[in-house]
Amino acid sequence: MAVNIYREYRLKFYLNMRHYIIINDAKGETHPHTWEFALDIKFSRNSFVEFNIFEDGISKFLEQFQNKILNEVEPFDSMMPTLENVTDYFAEEFFKIIYKTGGMLTCVEASETPTRSYIVNISEQEKNSILNKKADARIMSEVMDAVLDDIIN
Template sequence: MALQLNRTYRFKFYLNANHYIIINGVEGETHPHTWEFTIDIMIKNDEFVEFNTYEKSISEYFAKYQNGIMNNFEPFDTVIPTLENMSEKFILDIRDIVEAGDAKLIKMESSETPTRSYIISFEEDEDFKETIRNRRKESMDAEIDAVVDRIAQKKED
């Protein structure tokens, strides 16, 4: 039986930017972060994929925020740019980028320090599960076809 593989790529991106948060109506001090975003994507087929296909597009996405003040960018001019709020905005945009490249975004881990991360996953999303089911079915169909071909070949011999 053929081995069913889900090919996953992991990319890390770093965003150097500043932000401030508002707690109880009081604006905090603007301060810098180097946020780390780890993105796992699953390739939909068995074809070779160049890493830079995804790296370039996602790097360009983050470039607009580099060295800026997050509070000056939409939607963070009205939504406090906490790690969680930024991650929830970024993951939806990055999902569109990844799917345009014919892959699926599995999850994104966002960190503002080495000891704290916020993880958002699509692993329980119905569309993601359907993709996995379809891949398994395609793999099983290919395996059945191969067995039938071997049986037919033996009969011809």
């Protein structure tokens, strides 16, 4: 019986940024945080992992928010930059970056203080849906290539 064994990693990234929250139409004070993002990533056991590839991708993504007032940067100029909203948005972007490297993001834990975290678990159903869409696109591309080859030849 074949057993699927994966290598699982947890990587941490840090982001210094400021934000403010609006409660009952009153703008709160702009205040700083050093946010910590812990990403759980799975790779096939047969895969060689070049950490710098996805570390560079995540770091480049986070760079656009580094040392900024989050409320002034898209998409948070139109979305309240709460811990939950930031993490939900970043988790989707992190997933895309990790997926392009051949890995699978399974969990993102974000903290804006050492005592407060918000966790996004990416369910098997969500991962499978994303994988199926990619497989469908690949199959369609192969079919189109074959049709074009027949037409040309």
